[in-house]
Amino acid sequence: MKDRLGRGLRDLRISVTDRCNFRCPYCMPEEVFHGSYPFLPKAQILTFEEVERIARAAVGLGVKKLRITGGEPLLRADLPALVALLARITGVEDLSLTTNGFLLAGYAATLREAGLRRVTVSLDSLDDATFKAMNGRRSGVAPVLAGIEAAEREGLRPLKINCVVKRGMNDQGILDLARRFRGTGHILRFIEYMDVGTLNGWRMDDVVPAKEIVARIGAEFPVEPLDPNYAGETANRYRYTDGQGEIGVIASVTQPFCGGCTRARLSCDGQIYTCLFASKGTDLRGPLRAGATDAELSDLLAGTWGARTDRYSEERTSQTRAGKVEMYHIGG
Ligand code: SAM
Ligand code: SF4
Numbered sequence: 001m002k003d004r005l006g007r008g009l010r011d012l013r014i015s016v017t018d019r020c021n022f023r024c025p026y027c028m029p030e031e032v033f034h035g036s037y038p039f040l041p042k043a044q045i046l047t048f049e050e051v052e053r054i055a056r057a058a059v060g061l062g063v064k065k066l067r068i069t070g071g072e073p074l075l076r077a078d079l080p081a082l083v084a085l086l087a088r089i090t091g092v093e094d095l096s097l098t099t100n101g102f103l104l105a106g107y108a109a110t111l112r113e114a115g116l117r118r119v120t121v122s123l124d125s126l127d128d129a130t131f132k133a134m135n136g137r138r139s140g141v142a143p144v145l146a147g148i149e150a151a152e153r154e155g156l157r158p159l160k161i162n163c164v165v166k167r168g169m170n171d172q173g174i175l176d177l178a179r180r181f182r183g184t185g186h187i188l189r190f191i192e193y194m195d196v197g198t199l200n201g202w203r204m205d206d207v208v209p210a211k212e213i214v215a216r217i218g219a220e221f222p223v224e225p226l227d228p229n230y231a232g233e234t235a236n237r238y239r240y241t242d243g244q245g246e247i248g249v250i251a252s253v254t255q256p257f258c259g260g261c262t263r264a265r266l267s268c269d270g271q272i273y274t275c276l277f278a279s280k281g282t283d284l285r286g287p288l289r290a291g292a293t294d295a296e297l298s299d300l301l302a303g304t305w306g307a308r309t310d311r312y313s314e315e316r317t318s319q320t321r322a323g324k325v326e327m328y329h330i331g332g
């Protein structure tokens with residue numbers, strides 16, 4: 001299963017809801033996602049059984065990694081039941097969840113019991129005021145740290161901590177995060193602020209390049225590059241030379257990695273997107289609900305992947321920015 005540029009299909013990111021309890025200005029700015037925002041009605045959202053069928057078809061075409069995301073996935077009622085369905089698909093080598101961590105403390109145990117193996121928690125700052133500015137004033141740091149601790153206790157390791165870096169907003173806290181998570185076994189990953197969607201008012205000046213992030217950390221704690229774990233890994237890895245662990249930087253803006261991009265994204269209403277920056281998906285919900293067989297579903301997915309030519313980050317230009325899908329819809 002190769003796309004038009006020779007890239008295999010290896011990862012499926014599954015968004016289970018378009019709703020979120022945070023309003024991170026870089027993803028779901030409050031001005032747009034206020035009380036009367038028309039989130040999708042329940043009938044348009046895939047059921048767990050529909051998600052499972054699509055995931056099985058994707059695994060049949062070569063997917064090895066499944067990641068549950070959103071919106072905020074822990075807002076989806078009964079999420080552990082979906083984890084249980086996905087965990088028993090033969091051929092899945094990695095099943096993880098990306099969450100803002102706000103509700104994680106209450107869920108870590110049931111998620112692990114359902115078969116979740118790893119979790120990624122987003123945490124943009126350890127400073128309450130900065131963190132609130134980064135999440136639309138929805139939460140201080142404490143509930144997220146409690147979620148991280150609960151995940152640790154449940155053995156959902158290695159934990160990844162994602163921090164989106166926006167210049168002038170939270171970049172002064174990069175070193176605090178490095179200090180906090182050095183020596184814990186968790187992998188702290190800094191993500192360059194991306195021009196996903198059309199709603200966050202992205203400007204290149206807001207991006208702190210990965211090289212600068214690594215240099216700032218390296219000035220206090222020397223680091224050296226590590227080889228990728230596998231071809232197509234999104235993060236550039238570094239280790240602290242004093243043996244205190246690993247960090248990653250996701251340089252999607254300054255060092256695009258489309259050449260090795262093996263990721264497809266399933267939105268909560270059943271569209272498959274072959275790029276984070278796509279303007280259009282392929283509808284699988286319609287065919288599913290019209291009675292498509294597993295083979296038909298697999299053919300539809302294969303045809304979509306086979307026709308793929310996406311390399312947005314490598315081609316990033318002002319002309320291509322209009323009309324892109326929003327991040328909360330397909331989950332990053
Ligand atoms: N709500 C969950 C969370 O925040 O972890 C899962 C969904 S969120 C869309 C997935 C990841 O995308 C988060 O780590 C978030 O920080 C990241 N993200 C969202 N908007 C972004 C942007 N404009 N640039 C870079 N990363 C972004
Ligand atoms: Fe919600 Fe995650 Fe987007 Fe923040 S990044 S608004 S937590 S979906």
Ligand code: SF4
Pocket residue numbers: 256257258259261262263274275276277310311312313314
């Ligand atoms: Fe993959 Fe699209 Fe991101 Fe390139 S821009 S790495 S093709 S998701």
